Amino acid sequence: MNEYFAFAILALTSFFTLINPLGVMPIYLTMTAELDQEMKKKTALKATIVSFIILILFAITGQLIFKFFGITINSLKVVGGVIFFLMGQDMLQARLVKTKISEKEVKSYTNDISITPLAIPMICGPGAITNAILMMDTAVGNYALKGILIAVIFIVCLATYLILLNSTKIYDLLGETGNNILMRLMGLIVMVIAVEFIVSGLTPIVRTMLKI
Structure with missing residues (x-):
């Protein structure tokens, strides 16, 4: 029972910090500023659904991808750890993660912002995808752990949707200072992971x- 609880907590904290819905929130607000409330809701819903599907697929x-390319899970852990560390370092300095999107790219995606860049790569970035693969590898052979992982991904995507849906209220409540503090705390957690x-x-x- 302790093993399942520990796995669930690790999955929950890692996915929430890597997806970082509070960090996505300012970009979402900027990109949907000209949309009405109904369109904002549809955009947030579509972005989180697409992110959920992609994370589950990976x-x-x-x-199978590892076997096809001859990649070992240990190599991915090292590379993934480096990616997480760099992302955490950026978050610790309270700035948007470089691996996700630039300000120039935000303006270029106007046709379907819910898929790109909101779902990919803002919500479902390389860190979250790598984490999904690594966590599933930990759960190999244990269907209970796999079920927990899928449930956690769903919960985090649902939380992301709710945060985006109420982004205006949350941003006003926390203020710029509050958002920076939260981003720094999440960055520290990501670096530890x-x-x-x-x-x-x-x-x-x-x-x-x-040869030990």
């Missing part, structure tokens, strides 16, 4: 190299 097919991934990925690689 979580399920991640191992990054170190764990790097250590767990490097350990077996070093042991293989040294």
